Amino acid sequence: MNMIVCVKQVPDPEVPPAKFRIDAKTKQVMPPEGIPPVINPFDERALELALRLKDAYGGKITVLTMGSAKSESVVKRGISMGADDGFVLSDPSFQDSDSFGTAHILAAAIQKIGNYDLILCGRQASDWDEGVVGSIIAENLSLPFIALALAIEAADKALKVKRVTTDGYQVFSVPVPAMVTVCWDVGRPRLPSGSGVIMAARKKIPVWSAADIGVDAGQVGKGAARKEAAELSRREWARKCEIIQAETPDEAGTKLAEKLREVGAF
Amino acid sequence: MSEKILIFGEVAEGKVATVTKEILTAGRELANQMGEPLSVLLIGENIEGAAKDAVSLGGDNVYVVNGPPIAKAHPDLYLAIVAEACKQLTPSIILFSHTDMGREIAPRLAARLKASVTMDCIKLSIEPNSGALLLSKPVYGGNAIAVWTSKPGTAQIATVRPRSAAPAESDPSRQGKIAPLTVSVDPSCVKGEVLETVVEEVQGIRLEDAKVVVAGGGGIGGVEGFTLLEGLAALLGGTVGVTRVPCDEGWKPLSMEIGQTGRIVSPNLYIAVGVSGAPQHMTGCSSSKLLVAINRDPDANIFREADLGVVGDYKKVLPSLIERCKSLKM
Structure with missing residues (x-):
């Protein structure tokens, strides 16, 4: 089973609330001092589910992230856990893209990679907590979509996907290729292996620009964003x-x- | 037909669902401020009663689509129905509850309609000068609140967090229009099928309905420690919930989790035991009326979130708490 896992680099969500700072003027969260950014923990669980599928059925896992050149650390994290390769999507024009812009960029890269059975990502990113990019990618690529998967089984050109609901669970049959978001409840992701860490250190992670993947400039960046933050403030302790x-x-x-x-x- | 504000209504057992009553409150306020009618879309079989209720609860125009009940429907089908209805009604604001169905179809609908989308909103308001819709939502795991505004001319879709507004009160004297809406949907829009839908029985009180919640975190240290919490909850007529750690450790099932990835509760009394007070948890319980914290660590964030605190080992605090509660109740 060939899989593409979309991951995001985020400020460490485990940062103590006392260290959480906002620049109200720019409406941005300031990176906490001395605490490096991490792979979005929700996406890390999507990687874990992909690795379980690879363990069960074989195949290949490609990790994809959009960000700066520094974001290669989250791709390498995936490789150290057992993914096969990965790409960073970075271009000045990508800056300040909203979820639709991000989905457009990721979808372009997914089409360039091609030959996939399953695309996975976490249920949401721990920074903006929207949880929409996965489903927008599915719309853009006209793929079947299932949200909040807990477990996936392969079944003759289809997948059996168990997903959590508020009061229980549902099982879907889905044709491949498909886009699936993964819920937190899949459990703790595996730690990188020793050989994985060495592999990741040696691996050259290509950086693809807008031109490399054929991005429509009118659909990305701040100019294309459909909404903007009017305000960003710390939650007050009432x-x-x-x-x-x-x-x-x-x-x-x-x-x-x-x-x-x-x-x-x- | 051109509508301004459209609510995606959910029908449960022939009645307007509580979460829909909540967005009827929020939607009604917006409609009043904007001086526009409030429209409601209901999908189901034989739901004329629910349609009448939707008028009593604040809807001006209620559109009824004949379709499968939400509990059995494939999201692809509901998405196609709503997208088709929106083409006919052309609303500029579409509100969903942040439920399984709302969460799934809102962003996909936004992609189809080229609308903006904001998920898990806790407040909707109108900017007095520009008349723009402002959508507030927790971000960064609940550490911050962002207020989003959309570009002028962009249709706006939002999901609203359950329990962020009081359910609308029924006023049977309210007048409104109820109209059937015929939408044609190509059955091939459904990719795959639902093989199984399982609703897990809740033993005892549902967390969302409990007046008292005793929540345990990583500080409980293991499954055994929960016996004390269960004793306290039973005594106070409440139930037990957990943070992420007990789920990740396998001490307690995921169905008991309160927080960002679990349930949202707002009981009268919330007793957090061995809970550090991470924002990801607090976002699920911060609207509790009285919040009590018991934690060994005096610097734990939970003490910034609570009304009442005890610094101490819960194994020593809870037995005397339980004993004294018992004697006071007699």
Whole structure:
């Protein structure tokens, strides 16, 4: 099974909230000092699902990312986990693309790579939390689309995709090639292997420009973006915490019960 | 026909779903501010009753499409129906609930209609000077709120987070127009098929309905520790939820997860035990009425999010908390 996994480089979402900074003027999040960007954790889980499929059925995994030349680290992360190769899509004209621009760019690269059975990405990116690029790629390429996959099985020119729903799950049969987004619940991604790390270090990651993949300049960048941020602000902490003062944890528990009773919480 | 604001309504067991009542509240406010009618699209079989309800709940024009019920429908089919309906009705604002179906078809519809799309909005408002629609949504895992505005002339699609507005109240005296809408959809638009749809039975109270939630995080340390939390929840007439860590560790099933990738709850009382207070979790519970934190680490972020806190080991705090609650209840 030949797979393409789209991944994004993001500021580390595990950064402590106290270190999270915003530049309100430019409406941008400032990269936290001393904490390097990471592969979007949701996409890392898509990679994990791709690797399980490769383990089960063989085939090839290509990792694709749009960003700057520095974004090659997330492609290399994928290769160190067991992917086969990857590309970085980078061009000044890509700057400030919205989800539709991003999907246009990724779709162009996917068509250039060709010969795929399955395209995967995470359910959303941990920065803007939209979760729309995967489905827009499916629309652009007229591919069958399934969201929030938990498990995938191959079945004669089709896939059996189990996906989570709010109250349970659904199983779909989907013809290939298909575009599938992967839910968080697939579980922890594997760690890079020793040989994978060496392979990734040696691998040359090609950088493709707009011209390399035949991007329509009218559909990318800030000019093509359908919306813009009017405001970006930190979420305010609306509450002020009263700490129960006590000599022992035992006493604190008792006092907490009394306090809860006092405010009518039970 | 040209409509301004169109709501994608969901029908559950012949009735307007609660999530749809919520966007009827949000949509009605927008419609009033803009001085425009509010339209509702309903898809289903024999849903005349729901259509009447949609008028009572604030809809001015309710369009009814005969189609399979949402629980059984392939998203491709619903997408095609909605896209076709939008071609006829040409709305400039289309609102979905951020549900399984809404989340799936909103961005695909935006791609087809060349509209903008904003997912998981918690507030919709009109900019007084320009009249532009402003859509607020949590970003960066709940660390920040972005307010999005679309380019003039662009149709705008948004999904609205459940529980971000109160459900609309029914006013049976409200008048509105109910009209059938005929859409022709090519059955080949459905790629593949639904083989199985399973609704998992919830044991006890649904998290979303619970008045009291006791939530455990990584600090619980293992599945055994949850016995104490379950005891407290049972005593207070509530239920137990978890953060991501207990799911990732396999201590508790994913159906119990509260947060960005789990459920959104807003109980009267939320007791977070051994929860660090990561924004990705807090985004799922921050609208709780009273938020209590029990954590060993005095610097844990949860203490910036809570109303009441106890710094201490939950294994020592909970037994006396439970005992005292019991005696106070008697």
